[in-house]
Amino acid sequence: MAAAIELIGITKRFPGVVANDSVNLVVEEGEIHAICGENGAGKSTLMKILYGMIQPDEGVMRVEGQEVRFASPLDAIAAGIGMVHQHFMLADQLTVLENVILGAEPTRSGGRIDFDSAEQEFRRVAEAYGLVVDPDDLVEELEVGERQRVEIIKVLFRGARILILDEPTAVLVPHEVEELFRNMRELKEEGSTLLFIDHKLDEVLAIADTITVLRDGKTVATVKPEEVTAHDLAELMVGSDLPTPEAGESTVRDEIALEVADLTVQDEDEREVVHSVSFQVHKGEVLGIAGVEGNGQAELIEALIGITPAASGRISMDGTDITNLSVRARRELGLGYIPQDRHREGLLLPSPLWENAALGHQTKPPYAKGIWIDRKGARERTEEIVAEFDVRTPGVDTPAHALSGGNQQKLIVGREMVAEPSVLIAGHPTRGIDVGAQAAVWDDIREARRAGMATLLVSADLDELIGLSDRIVVMLRGRLVATLDPKSVTPRELGAHMTGANGGADA
Amino acid sequence: MKRFGALPAYVRWPIYAFVAVFVLTVSQNLDGTDRLTSVTTAQSMLRWAVPILLAGLGGLYSERAGVVNIGLEGMMIVGTWMGAWGALKFGPWWGIVAALVGGALGGLLHAVATVSFGVDHIISGVAINILAPGLTRFLSSIVEIPGWSITQSPRVPGVGSATLPILAGGKIGGWTSPDLLGWIGRKDWFLVSDLADLAKGLVTRAPWVTIGALVFVPFTVWLLWRTRFGLRLRICGEYPAAGEVQGINVYKYKYIAVIISGALAGLGGAFIAGPELSGIYLEGQTQGRGFVGLAALIFGNWKPGGVMGASLLFGYPFGIGLRDLDGSASHALILVSAVGLGLVALSAFRRGRKADAGLALSLGALSVVWYLLSDSVESVWINIFPYVIVLLVLVFFAQRLRMPAADGEIYRRGEA
Known part of the structure; x- marks a missing residue:
């Protein structure tokens, strides 16, 4: 069986920097694959390339065995790839349903939106993956975790089989993270492939099936979570030991x-x-x-x-x-x-x-x-x-x-x-x-x-x-x-x- | 009981209208005039409201797509000239077409500047407002129509009007139907007759353009909120980057919206120059109605129904002023304003906005003093009064409104 995603020698240069330096990555079908690395290691650039938002200077991309070249996110969507952006791409004053169907609206004659079938499809997708959101709510009324679920539904609504999640836990509090992980496992069971970016090591170890570490635009290692500790990962990410916030001796005075x-x-x-x-x-x-x-x-x-x-x-x-x-x-x-x-x-x-x-x-x-x-x-x-x-x-x-x-x-x-x-x-x-x-x-x-x-x-x-x-x-x-x-x-x-x-x- | 604010709009608006008519009726009975709720007043109101409504709807399309269109005034000016020229040269319906095209071209210019070149929306709009009168004067100097001078045209023919059958006595085929509203109006029943007169004014000899403009309001609701086109247009005003990552051509929708915007303003211009309002093109005759249209858009909270309500509200004092040669109707209107300010003060006080309440209360008190110390309003005030009302409405109501989230922001392709 071909891998869901295969990247060979992907290179992307911006003026003055090499964001991705011949990156190799293999994501197997139906796995949760984490991409780790410090800010500036090239994770976001890589994800944007995968989603067609920017084009690589060199390298080959294969999706489910087929060599692809994405000119825009539309090509990526057509190939079955969906992206959940870190900064949610949702309009506050539109309803959940409107946000979800945007760009993929089911219509009747005259360009009328078929809200009934849209809502049916919304509920079908939401229920299949255990994602609970009311389609008629305005997005501004939702909490952060709910907004993220809307983004995930939006991607699934378009029939994506491969989901890219860009730092999905950055905006969540701990219990929302657990909810997200439950959703992610559910998606995996339903046959989706998930690729997610994170730099919180305990989270990565808890959820990922495979971990790829990026440093300075290069892939430095691909490991299994059972084989490594958080400490090992940290060393791979920064090339040395990870700094931690330590207050040290108390310096509190009376005044x-x-x-x-x-x-x-x-x-x-x-x-x-x-x-x-x-x-x-x-x-x-x-x-x-x-x-x-x-x-x-x-x-x-x-x-x-x-x-x-x-x-x-x-x-x-x-x-x-x-x-x-x-x-x-x-x-x-x-x-x-x-x-x-x-x-x-x-x-x-x-x-x-x-x-x-x-x-x-x-x-x-x-x-x-x-x-x-x-x-x-x-x-x-x-x-x-x-x-x-x-x-x-x-x-x-x-x-x-x-x-x-x-x-x-x-x-x-x-x-x-x-x-x-x-x-x-x-x-x-x-x-x-x-x-x-x-x-x-x-x-x-x-x-x-x-x-x-x-x-x-x-x-x-x-x-x-x-x-x-x-x-x-x-x-x-x-x-x-x-x-x-x-x-x-x-x-x-x-x-x-x-x-x-x-x-x-x-x- | 549910809070009043929680009731749906189609329940609240008739109640607002009813309260307004009630206040008008009481005020005119106190003042001993009947002009505040007469048939002609309703007609004047509508005649003034339609250009404001068209400009406001124009602003709605543009701003829902994220482009602030302060150039509506200029596009409207182009519409007045083109409307008169087209009607005189090719016939009345062609005047309408010419005005639509003229306004649309103004919109196209605004779209090129703001969407393609990223010019600040206000700057582009102001430029159009400066350009338009210069352009129409130039066109007047080269046009070859007998009787057309540098600042005005000969009489402009119009496209006619219609009267609603049954309710207002319009004709069906050759048969003259009953005039139900007129009959009630003549009975002089308190409040009921006043309502009937106002309603009759709205449906008697209504120009086709007026009917078109009013029909356009529900059509706009349908187009923007029920169709794919509308959803995509609105995302451009709320969060264009979100549209772009879904493959929506943000520039295209912004262009279309701004061009529609200009065409509607142009149509408003044709209405002003046509027999619906003036019957002749006259330089400077738009008198800032494009801007009042923007005010109606804001007060109407960027919603079609709201824009219509605001246009009627703003059209009313203009309509009163139009025929008020002795200033007595405007005098009664001062009393209405005082009552209105009192209501504003009350509602502001209940919401704990003490500064607002104080301001409204003192302005209301001043109005009462003015009302009591005078018998009529001088003509210079009759003309100023409507604009003052527009200002007051915006001062007290524009604080809680919400514009499209990305309105006025310059969007560059690839920002997502």
């Missing part, structure tokens, strides 16, 4: 750096999204905030930094009441901020690095002299940041969009750290960056913590939360529902608290 008392925040529609939250962060302490996204963490951060006004309650920093201060006043008092969305809030993408480095500090030397921007001072400071925080860039006049995600994040972290903030608000500081950059960011936070900086860390990465925090509080539906000790809690327990699975009221 309180950030105190929040009975803070309530409302959203634009004046619904309470943060309910009377109170906590303290000491100097030298990292307080981790865990929670499924959309439970008020984003609004809490915005209220702390001053983007959203507090509806009631009190925020004080180093003993000063900052509740009614502007964002700039708070920043000038020493509040550091790593925004959760670096593209929307952290950087001006078309602007040069030195302007980006000045953002948030534009009123103070060395970035400013009186009311004027000090270009020379700003450039020099940016060069220091680039050197000290290992931002890989041709120069400080390079526009920010030219940098990789990891380097952009290092610039943001460096920008905040050189200002030596007394309190740092960090929203998902290592989201979407590779292992190396991640380790660098962790080191930076640890170092500043030793110097007495208080950190509020919001993250969806449970290992990061457990590894870096001195204390973890769990946020659920706008309230703090539990305080946990990272030394004793497991990701599973943390996940249960985050979803309220254990009652959620033992705080």
